[in-house]
Amino acid sequence: MSSKKLGCNFYNQKTLQVAQKLLGKFLVHKIGQKKIVGMITETEAYCGPKDLASHASRGRTPRTEIMFGQPGYAYVYLIYGMYYCFNIVTERKNYPAAVLIRGIISDQRGRRRPSHSSRQNRRVLPDQQGLDFINGPGKVCRYMKIDKKLNGLDLTENKFWVENRGVRIKKPTIKKGKRIGVDYAGKYKDKLWRFYIKNKK
């Protein structure tokens, strides 16, 4: 079985590298006896203190402190009052960088979404192969049951991690695009720092 949890060394590489290498890796969240699993299909890189799209570009704040920490930790924040976004901290301590997980595929067909405010009990629509495509950082967190309690968690421990199951994404199947929702970021807004697997978006 080639199923190996990614360690600190993996995350301590250039963020643009980590963002691409995370495609095809599996996110695992263990809750009691159960695991929620999804294969990562879309990521975005947030690279260093000068990246105006990054929360860390305005320096250390209570929220962004984790981005300045060790690689391999979870950075989870709430946006628009109702959605969480999950990132993985990359690169060395004191260099603020992270990869946002924007999309996954799950093989757990027909799961009900966790109830959420007034919108309850809607199903994730499976495709013909019985896979659930989950596109968007807010939906990834809803599906994986990621919330602020996981902020600051060490992803090399045994609660929430990323593992390699031997899926290899060939270079030509990795597509690049502009990051989403960062029009305010000046010359950084058009960087092609979003990565996704061809035909899995």
Place this chain on the structure above:
DNA sequence: CCTGGGATTTTCT
């Protein structure tokens, strides 16, 4: 196809 607005709360100014 497109545009616009509501939900809801943390964060920074």
Place this chain on the structure above:
DNA sequence: GAAAATCCCAGGA
């Protein structure tokens, strides 16, 4: 007090 690394739905063309 405004904006935010979002999502969903309604309405018009």
